[in-house]
Amino acid sequence: METISNLWLGLETALTFWNLAYCMIGVLLGTAIGVLPGLGPTATIAMLLPVTFGLPPVSALIMLAGIYYGAQYGGSTTAILVNLPGESSSVVTALDGYQMARQGKAGRALATAAIGSFFAGTVATVLLAVFAPPLADLALQFGPAEYFSLMVLGLIASVVLAHGSLLHAFGMIILGLILGLVGTDVNSGTVRYTFGFAEVSDGINFVIVAMGVFGLGEIIGNLENESTRTIMSKTVTGLMPTREDVKRLAAPVLRGTVLGSMLGILPGGGAMLASFAAYTLEKKVSKHPEQFGNGAIEGVAGPESANNAGAQTSFIPMLTLGIPSNPVMALMIGAMIMQGIQPGPSVMTEQPVLFWGLIVSMWIGNLFLLVLNLPLIGLWVRMISVPYHFLYPAILVFCAIGVFSLNNATFDVYLMAIFGCLGYIFRKLDCEPAPMLLGFILGPMMEEHLRRAMLIAKGDATVFLNRPISATMLIIALVLLATILAPAVRQKREEAFQEEG
Amino acid sequence: MSHVLQKKDFWAGVLYVAFGAAAFWIGRDYPMGTAGRMGAGYFPTALSVILMLIGLISAARALTQEGEAVGAVSWKSLALVVGSTALFGLLLPTTGLVIALVVLILISATASQNFRLDLKAAAGLIILVTFCSLVFVKALGVPMPLVGSWFGE
Numbered sequence: 001m002e003t004i005s006n007l008w009l010g011l012e013t014a015l016t017f018w019n020l021a022y023c024m025i026g027v028l029l030g031t032a033i034g035v036l037p038g039l040g041p042t043a044t045i046a047m048l049l050p051v052t053f054g055l056p057p058v059s060a061l062i063m064l065a066g067i068y069y070g071a072q073y074g075g076s077t078t079a080i081l082v083n084l085p086g087e088s089s090s091v092v093t094a095l096d097g098y099q100m101a102r103q104g105k106a107g108r109a110l111a112t113a114a115i116g117s118f119f120a121g122t123v124a125t126v127l128l129a130v131f132a133p134p135l136a137d138l139a140l141q142f143g144p145a146e147y148f149s150l151m152v153l154g155l156i157a158s159v160v161l162a163h164g165s166l167l168h169a170f171g172m173i174i175l176g177l178i179l180g181l182v183g184t185d186v187n188s189g190t191v192r193y194t195f196g197f198a199e200v201s202d203g204i205n206f207v208i209v210a211m212g213v214f215g216l217g218e219i220i221g222n223l224e225n226e227s228t229r230t231i232m233s234k235t236v237t238g239l240m241p242t243r244e245d246v247k248r249l250a251a252p253v254l255r256g257t258v259l260g261s262m263l264g265i266l267p268g269g270g271a272m273l274a275s276f277a278a279y280t281l282e283k284k285v286s287k288h289p290e291q292f293g294n295g296a297i298e299g300v301a302g303p304e305s306a307n308n309a310g311a312q313t314s315f316i317p318m319l320t321l322g323i324p325s326n327p328v329m330a331l332m333i334g335a336m337i338m339q340g341i342q343p344g345p346s347v348m349t350e351q352p353v354l355f356w357g358l359i360v361s362m363w364i365g366n367l368f369l370l371v372l373n374l375p376l377i378g379l380w381v382r383m384i385s386v387p388y389h390f391l392y393p394a395i396l397v398f399c400a401i402g403v404f405s406l407n408n409a410t411f412d413v414y415l416m417a418i419f420g421c422l423g424y425i426f427r428k429l430d431c432e433p434a435p436m437l438l439g440f441i442l443g444p445m446m447e448e449h450l451r452r453a454m455l456i457a458k459g460d461a462t463v464f465l466n467r468p469i470s471a472t473m474l475i476i477a478l479v480l481l482a483t484i485l486a487p488a489v490r491q492k493r494e495e496a497f498q499e500e501g
Numbered sequence: 502m503s504h505v506l507q508k509k510d511f512w513a514g515v516l517y518v519a520f521g522a523a524a525f526w527i528g529r530d531y532p533m534g535t536a537g538r539m540g541a542g543y544f545p546t547a548l549s550v551i552l553m554l555i556g557l558i559s560a561a562r563a564l565t566q567e568g569e570a571v572g573a574v575s576w577k578s579l580a581l582v583v584g585s586t587a588l589f590g591l592l593l594p595t596t597g598l599v600i601a602l603v604v605l606i607l608i609s610a611t612a613s614q615n616f617r618l619d620l621k622a623a624a625g626l627i628i629l630v631t632f633c634s635l636v637f638v639k640a641l642g643v644p645m646p647l648v649g650s651w652f653g654e
Contacts, residue, residue: 054641167562171517171555178524178548190531190541193524216582223578223612389613390625393606396582400589400605401633405643413590417583424579428571429513447544459537 003129006356010129013357014364019062022055023361026063027368030070031077035380036391037084038222041071042327042434046210047395049335050402057339058354062361064335065315066368068328069121072311073369076113076304077380081106090307092279096292096299107239109300110377112249114370115241116305120257121366124312127261128319128359132348136320139345144452145463149470151446153477154323157266158438160484168431176436179204180443187451199411206334208403209440210327212416213433215399217423219392239374245297252282252298256305264310265317266325278306312362319355320345322445327434330441507570511563517556524549581612597649598638602630 013019029051033044048067052060072090079090080097093113100109142150159169182193183203194200241249259281260274282302283292292299314325315332322343324330336343341351348355373380403416426433457463465471505511524545534540562568585608592601606626610616637643 167555167559168513171513171552171559174548174552174555175517175520178520178545178552181545181548185541187539188532188541192531192541192545193527216586220575220578220582220612223582224575387615389610389615390622392613393610394629396586396609397602397605397629397633400586401637401643401645404590404593404645405637405641408644410590410593413593414587417586417590420586421579421583425516428574429509429516430569431513431516450544451539454536454539457537459535461536 002133006133006352007129007360009352010356010358010360013058013353014062014361019059019357019361020364022059022063023066023365024368024372026066027070027365028372030067030072031074031369031373031376031380032070032383033067034071034074035077035383036074036386036395037078037082037384038218038388038391039395040214040218041068041075042210042331042437043214043218044071044074045328045331046207046214047398047402049207049210049331050405052335053338053406057336057341057351058357060335060339061332061354061358062365064332065358065362066365068332069117069308069311069362069365069369072308073114073117073373074380076117076307077110077373077377078384080109080113080300081381082384090275092275092303093300093307095279096294096296099293099295100297100300103295105295107377108241108245108297111239111241111374112245112297112300113304114373115249116253116256116301117308118366118370119253120260120305120307120309121312121369122363123257124261124264124309125359125363125366127313128316128362129356132316132320132355132359135316136345136348139321142345142469143467144449144456145467145470146473148446148449148453149464149473149477150321150323151442151449153473153480154317154325155435155438155442156477156480158325158435160480164430164432166484168429169435172426172431172433172436173439176439176441177443177446179209179436180440181447186444186448197411199407199409200415203444204415205406205412206331206437206441207406208412208416209419210331210437211399211403212419213423213426213436214327215395216416216420217427217433219395220420220424221427222388222392239377241297248297249301252278252302253305255281255285256302256307257309260306260309261313263306264313264325274306274310275303278302308366315359315362318343319347319358322347324438324441327437330437333441505563508563508568509571510559510566510568512571514556514558514560514563517559518553519556521549521552521556524552578612582609585609593645593649595649595651597652598634598645598647599630600649602633606630 014023029048030044033039033048034041045064045067049064052063055063075090076093076097078084079094080101083094083098097109097113100106155173159166159173182200184191184201191201256278259278263274263277279299279302282298283289286292286296286298288296314329317323317325318329318332322333324333333343341347341354399416400413403412404410406412423433453463454461464474528542528545528549531542531545532540533542533546585605588608589601589605592604603626606629616622634647638645638647
């Protein structure tokens, strides 16, 4: 019953005129930027973050969440229409979605993605409402030792589940942790790694890092292989799935939702892993596996549902524990801190309006996606058609002005340029920047919890093993690490990410 | 087999070692404290040592194993995109937003092989600059001068 009254409170918050408006604007903006090829959700959100800074916290987070799933849906649209997935989680959507588009079934593929996403989003929202409170209660008993171990577990899990080299993922996390320490040490007042610049004495703003590495870095990388793109079907017709389609859809959507909801909670590439796993599952259970890759509607429905369910449930660890499970959640945590909210289990008890308002608005946002996007598809197609050489200077302009407006400082623009340079270098060397962003956000928190835990234990490091919850988490982290290093699993993992190409 | 100096792993290792060493060197004067009372230098020093180790492993891997080559670096795109962004920061207070934007857009656009300064591009440029001036400066009130200090304001 408590869940009902909580959801009612959320409904009251989310349904106020302005919050509804911000949710809608967020979804629209997110989709509009998200459909632009070569711009993933992380870059999209980083670029649009400054827009929300002037808003009250509740509205800002509602809008940001809207931007997030708008961007995700936009990414799927691009994957289906141009075969250019903006992010790794829509890679599998492109496999069959693009084939459907080539067969003139673009409308049905897009509708399938929208319906699957909506259903998955609805289920995931309910899960969030049911499971967040007990998890937050549990988290309230956490001391600094538990938090430190939880962060270790989170970071290790994100390395294990992400793709690419393990070693580089670790390297990038540590690098991120160090970068996160730039600024004044809260405990001693020592100013660290600022090179004497007063502008960074409060730390480097995470928006600068995200825009530089993901925004600028991606642009330079994209310019390397500039090619002409062909967009399938300038006019998308036949949006409504046929009755037969719906029959084929139902089971994959359901399976995708279950799979995505579970995997989304895990740290790391939750949403991405979910869509890959869903695709593999659908292919396995299908009676016609040969259709996959040639425009099987199940190959769109399953991964898209899983993708969206995962995106939604990844809010659970973020909202209840204050731990980001992916770079987008890291940005969300950064945004909350900038709004003066300390993410963690206390958010739910101290800011129930914000917490429940956000959860309900997620469902409303998914509804907006369904109702707005299909009619607006013509607009999105036109946005995709903008050639990249017109697009990227505009992206640069918005990044530059956005970063400047953070503190009205040109220093931040220079800093972004430096991070852009680094971002390109990382890309060239196959060093994934996503773990770095996680480390960057977690750096100061991790140091703080480590210090407190060690202070309470009087310098005895066994405290992390003596406390049962903390020890359990460290053991899980160790097991994860051990399994991934085992040769058999390692090979399997490489296979799992192979299809990405 | 590609040469060690061409390998991604090698250069990534160099990068980690460089960052780790820099963090270690800059942080050498930060008070270490003890394990029970960590000073400002404890955590960063530990991290920088780990980072250097990871860098060494990565470089060693390049020496012993097959690895991908870095490939061509598009210095031109890198310089144009990063340079034009930095130039925007430099020009914003001095020449004002309008000129800074025009410079940023035109210089960064030359990084693309498809870019031509034709009528369409010029129209796009004017629309974008007008949009930014109206929305960010007039509507949102971001304190950016439209015309900068060089022109006597």
